[in-house]
Amino acid sequence: MTAEPLIRAEGLGLSLPDRGARAGRLGFGAPPLLDILQDIDLTVGAGESVGLVGESGSGKTSLGRTLMRLYRPTAGRLTFEDRDITGLGEGALRPLRADMQFIFQDPQSSLNPRARIGEILSQPLHAFGRAKGRRDAWAQASALLERVGLPPSFAGRYPHELSGGQRQRVGIARAIALKPRLVVADEVVSGLDVSSQAQILALLNELKRDLGLALVFISHDLSVVRVLCDRVVVLRHGRIVEEGTCEGVFAAPGDPYTQELLAAIPLPEVQPGWIFDDARGAADQVDGASAGGSGGAR
Numbered sequence: 001m002t003a004e005p006l007i008r009a010e011g012l013g014l015s016l017p018d019r020g021a022r023a024g025r026l027g028f029g030a031p032p033l034l035d036i037l038q039d040i041d042l043t044v045g046a047g048e049s050v051g052l053v054g055e056s057g058s059g060k061t062s063l064g065r066t067l068m069r070l071y072r073p074t075a076g077r078l079t080f081e082d083r084d085i086t087g088l089g090e091g092a093l094r095p096l097r098a099d100m101q102f103i104f105q106d107p108q109s110s111l112n113p114r115a116r117i118g119e120i121l122s123q124p125l126h127a128f129g130r131a132k133g134r135r136d137a138w139a140q141a142s143a144l145l146e147r148v149g150l151p152p153s154f155a156g157r158y159p160h161e162l163s164g165g166q167r168q169r170v171g172i173a174r175a176i177a178l179k180p181r182l183v184v185a186d187e188v189v190s191g192l193d194v195s196s197q198a199q200i201l202a203l204l205n206e207l208k209r210d211l212g213l214a215l216v217f218i219s220h221d222l223s224v225v226r227v228l229c230d231r232v233v234v235l236r237h238g239r240i241v242e243e244g245t246c247e248g249v250f251a252a253p254g255d256p257y258t259q260e261l262l263a264a265i266p267l268p269e270v271q272p273g274w275i276f277d278d279a280r281g282a283a284d285q286v287d288g289a290s291a292g293g294s295g296g297a298r
């Protein structure tokens with residue numbers, strides 16, 4: 001890693017109450033704790049993209065949420081730009097929240113169905129004092145829509161009026177509204193068809209490059225990580241079993257578990273070349289948007 005460290009986890013651990021034990025418990029007392037993450041050492045540099053991979057239940061989402069301090073670590077240390085944020089309370093974290101954004105797998109459930117897209121995008125701008133009134137927020141929302149390859153007129157629409165790929169673009173627009181330094185994207189292309197997947201990956205790649213974002217990209221799909229990320233971190237049972245550049249790990253996986261994961265990759269549906277497409281141009285063609293741009297999905 002050559003970039004300035006943006007977020008750094010050292011010996012990070014997370015234990016959470018066992019949900020199953022809590023549900024089935026008859027007696028009193030606290031439910032037993034489960035070790036979800038253990039001994040995580042991970043640094044993500046400014047502008048760097050790191051893929052978190054591993055099978056279901058390996059701890060990818062928990063690690064993403066802990067890096068964003070949506071969970072408080074129960075062991076180790078977490079620093080953001082050299083500031084220790086391990087134990088900060090919500091009040092102290094609030095100014096940092098603008099710098100760290102999460103993109104969810106399912107934009108359908110993360111976008112308020114009763115709000116117009118313009119209102120959804122205006123909300124964080126108002127909450128963080130980044131808009132001079134409603135008109136300015138709406139103008140910024142329209143610009144954000146264009147930035148992610150959607151027509152500004154979509155500001156007046158409701159989430160259910162958009163396709164899955166278009167909703168995910170709105171999720172991305174909301175995540176970049178506050179010009180964050182770090183974005184954690186959790187399985188953001190999982191529910192999409194292959195051409196929408198390729199376009200969303202191309203858009204993320206373009207935003208990463210243009211905005212200098214650090215990206216933590218969570219995916220169970222190694223072929224997707226391979227096209228988007230600089231580095232890959234392999235999780236198993238809440239521990240890192242392998243880490244390295246995508247090039248190095250994919251060419252010569254050192255850990256037997258990584259070898260197994262790689263052997264299980266189907267023939268790639270997302271081609272590495274797709275990432276170099278003009279993301280907005282590609283959006284015009286498949287999402288039915290008409291925001292301008294001249295590229296095309298292959």
Ligand SMILES: Nc1ncnc2c1ncn2[C@@H]1O[C@H](COP(=O)(O)OP(=O)(O)OP(=O)(O)O)[C@@H](O)[C@H]1O
Binds near residue numbers: 016019034054058063
């Ligand atoms: N809030 C919670 N309370 C208790 N246990 C949890 C909680 N969240 C996750 N877990 C457990 O932690 C482990 C890791 O879950 P996590 O969702 O982080 O894995 P994942 O790799 O993201 O899985 P998937 O790919 O299925 O989303 C699982 O065993 C899960 O049941």
